[in-house]
């Protein structure tokens with residue numbers, strides 16, 4: 001068994017404006033909760049109006065199957081795998097790919113991040129920050145309040 005962590009960024013093909021995103025994210029959330037715990041997958045998915053960023057951890061074969069399924073999902077495109085590497089322990093234990101939406105980010109802590117300018121380590125750092133503080137990554141262009 002090889003514990004592995006993957007990070008990808010993609011572009012939504014479905015409208016992710018303030019009105020529509022709740023429905024989309026609820027549907028994705030339901031799928032994640034339906035599959036990830038049983039498959040030993042932990043992680044976190046963040047988004048703004050024009051990017052998804054997700055970190056997923058799990059046993060390598062199951063993680064690969066999950067990534068292939070997600071990458072084929074027509075709700076997003078431009079799937080870019082930033083990194084996939086063996087790890088000794090999880091960083092998102094107990095997180096079944098929980099979703100953080102811009103509306104949930106406290107406005108008191110805006111921190112503008114250009115996801116496409118980040119390395120995989122930079123992305124991981126932001127996702128960890130979101131996990132720790134329930135906050136804080138928005139792109140320079142964002143509809144976050």
Ligand SMILES: Cc1cc2nc3c(=O)[nH]c(=O)nc-3n(C[C@H](O)[C@H](O)[C@H](O)COP(=O)(O)O)c2cc1C
Pocket residue numbers: 028031032033034035036045052054066069070071072073075076097
């Ligand atoms: C951005 C994004 C993230 C997703 N994350 C997950 C995930 O973590 N786990 C998962 O099982 N499905 C995830 N999905 C959904 C899958 O692509 C797929 O629709 C789902 O797993 C199919 O499940 P079902 O056959 O039970 O409907 C995600 C989809 C998108 C667009």
